[in-house]
Amino acid sequence: MARKKLADGVLDRIGSAIASERYPAGSAIPTEAELMESLGVGRSSVREAIRVLASLGMVETAPRRGTIVAPRAEWNMLNRDVMRWMMGSELHKQDLLGAINEARRIFEPASAGLAARKASRMQIIAIETAYAEMEDAATRGDPDAAIQADRNFHLAVQRATSNPILGAFDAALDVILGLLFSVTANHMDNFRANLGNHLGVLEAIRRKDPQAAEQAMIDTIEFTTRKMKESRLIT
Amino acid sequence: MARKKLADGVLDRIGSAIASERYPAGSAIPTEAELMESLGVGRSSVREAIRVLASLGMVETAPRRGTIVAPRAEWNMLNRDVMRWMMGSELHKQDLLGAINEARRIFEPASAGLAARKASRMQIIAIETAYAEMEDAATRGDPDAAIQADRNFHLAVQRATSNPILGAFDAALDVILGLLFSVTANHMDNFRANLGNHLGVLEAIRRKDPQAAEQAMIDTIEFTTRKMKESRLIT
DNA sequence: GACCGTTATATTATCTGATGATTAGGGTCC
DNA sequence: GGACCCTAATCATCAGATAATATAACGGTC
Numbered sequence: 001m002a003r004k005k006l007a008d009g010v011l012d013r014i015g016s017a018i019a020s021e022r023y024p025a026g027s028a029i030p031t032e033a034e035l036m037e038s039l040g041v042g043r044s045s046v047r048e049a050i051r052v053l054a055s056l057g058m059v060e061t062a063p064r065r066g067t068i069v070a071p072r073a074e075w076n077m078l079n080r081d082v083m084r085w086m087m088g089s090e091l092h093k094q095d096l097l098g099a100i101n102e103a104r105r106i107f108e109p110a111s112a113g114l115a116a117r118k119a120s121r122m123q124i125i126a127i128e129t130a131y132a133e134m135e136d137a138a139t140r141g142d143p144d145a146a147i148q149a150d151r152n153f154h155l156a157v158q159r160a161t162s163n164p165i166l167g168a169f170d171a172a173l174d175v176i177l178g179l180l181f182s183v184t185a186n187h188m189d190n191f192r193a194n195l196g197n198h199l200g201v202l203e204a205i206r207r208k209d210p211q212a213a214e215q216a217m218i219d220t221i222e223f224t225t226r227k228m229k230e231s232r233l234i235t
Numbered sequence: 236m237a238r239k240k241l242a243d244g245v246l247d248r249i250g251s252a253i254a255s256e257r258y259p260a261g262s263a264i265p266t267e268a269e270l271m272e273s274l275g276v277g278r279s280s281v282r283e284a285i286r287v288l289a290s291l292g293m294v295e296t297a298p299r300r301g302t303i304v305a306p307r308a309e310w311n312m313l314n315r316d317v318m319r320w321m322m323g324s325e326l327h328k329q330d331l332l333g334a335i336n337e338a339r340r341i342f343e344p345a346s347a348g349l350a351a352r353k354a355s356r357m358q359i360i361a362i363e364t365a366y367a368e369m370e371d372a373a374t375r376g377d378p379d380a381a382i383q384a385d386r387n388f389h390l391a392v393q394r395a396t397s398n399p400i401l402g403a404f405d406a407a408l409d410v411i412l413g414l415l416f417s418v419t420a421n422h423m424d425n426f427r428a429n430l431g432n433h434l435g436v437l438e439a440i441r442r443k444d445p446q447a448a449e450q451a452m453i454d455t456i457e458f459t460t461r462k463m464k465e466s467r468l469i470t
Numbered sequence: 471g472a473c474c475g476t477t478a479t480a481t482t483a484t485c486t487g488a489t490g491a492t493t494a495g496g497g498t499c500c
Numbered sequence: 501g502g503a504c505c506c507t508a509a510t511c512a513t514c515a516g517a518t519a520a521t522a523t524a525a526c527g528g529t530c
Contacts, residue, residue: 103400298482
């Protein structure tokens with residue numbers, strides 16, 4: 001499970017150190033030479049990792065000045081790694097989770113509405129398949145399969161909009177679903193209780209009823225949000 | 236104006252080549268050695284560029300197999316560079332512009348509503364300032380200042396939600412505003428004609444009226460969309 | 471002739487050393 | 501005291517060598 005490439009490991013170490021504010025915005029992270037030393041890797045690995053951090057908006061580099069941590073507002077927050085680092089840090093975890101929920105509450109109902117209007121035959125089948133997987137996971141009581149199927153369901157709805165911009169929320173979806181199931185105590189019960197809402201989304205899309213699809217998705221997401229509040233994941 | 240770092244230039248060349256489907260999804264781009272040769276740079280520059288492309292989801296690398304172009308669905312479409320490359324290629328420009336408009340139509344009215352509910356005194360001032368800049372640019376007839384001020388206005392509204400996730404659309408905003416003004420013929424007229432809608436957003440936020448803010452933002456964006464359709468930027 | 475393990479090979483991954491470019495900071499001269 | 505120059509720290513880039521890995525070619529067994 002450890003990443004194959006060395007530079008990815010370095011990226012992870014530095015990225016999470018920055019996200020946890022061990023190096024606060026405006027300050028410089030250690031020099032290439034120091035990182036090589038402390039991480040026990042060659043210069044190329046360090047440089048490639050820092051280069052990626054720069055492309056994620058987390059640092060800026062310049063000769064003599066060093067590698068400076070950029071203000072949080074410039075970070076590419078929708079990137080999977082960035083999000084994971086922030087979630088791991090506990091520092092702004094609640095805030096970020098709240099923000100994700102707020103954003104989902106905006107985007108996903110609208111996506112469901114669009115899907116009801118525009119989904120192709122194939123795209124509807126993909127949603128049906130994902131829903132069937134959810135039911136299956138619920139029957140078998142398999143939490144991992146449940147997470148995966150839930151994710152696939154929301155992804156399939158989003159794909160049915162044929163809008164690549166809306167696809168940018170994949171990473172956020174993963175985070176939410178992963179956290180909901182990993183922390184909520186009686187997760188399978190919650191999962192089963194939310195099946196009906198998901199089915200509502202599917203059926204509304206199937207009969208091309210945007211309003212109903214939108215409402216069903218609102219119910220789906222608000223259920224999740226409520227459960228997260230109950231388990232104090234968010235306020 | 237040219238980028239300072241060599242690797243950024245390399246990144247640009249390869250990135251736009253991929254976006255224009257000179258290397259279609261699933262195929263391999265030239266090897267490191269070939270790219271060094273054809274671009275006249277050292278291996279480290281090529282490797283850093285490819286490393287960034289990988290972090291943007293545009294390619295996957297493996298020894299012996301080479302560097303393979305990933306399917307479009309995995310690209311980080313909200314990244315400024317990725318979006319610029321796609322816009323430059325003309326291949327899917329219309330589709331992407333349409334998708335951006337659709338996405339804006341979803342999230343910006345919602346942002347305006349949230350802003351009306353949550354904006355702080357400072358955040359409202361930022362919106363007011365941006366609006367004043369817009370009026371100023373309209374009076375002076377300065378297109379560049381108009382683009383900048385328009386962008387600042389939408390950015391200020393988005394910031395007033397205090398939701399970092401919604402901030403991920405900065406890049407998309409830039410693209411839309413840049414294109415609208417660079418291509419529309421009588422741009423300053425359009426800009427002036429849309430001032431009233433912007434003012435409506437500002438006033439609704441100032442008096443903390445989410446519904447009105449949402450509606451005013453809908454009007455603002457639909458005006459823009461209409462103008463883009465008239466100039467055949469989108470269908 | 472089909473299947474399976476072995477070997478060859480192309481390509482990326484990583485390390486190391488050397489040189490260039492940029493800029494912060496201090497020192498000098500008027 | 502201010503303009504200018506010099507030095508040094510740090511990233512940027514190149515070059516060469518070796519390791520790791522995955523595909524492809526090969527050959528043997530049944």
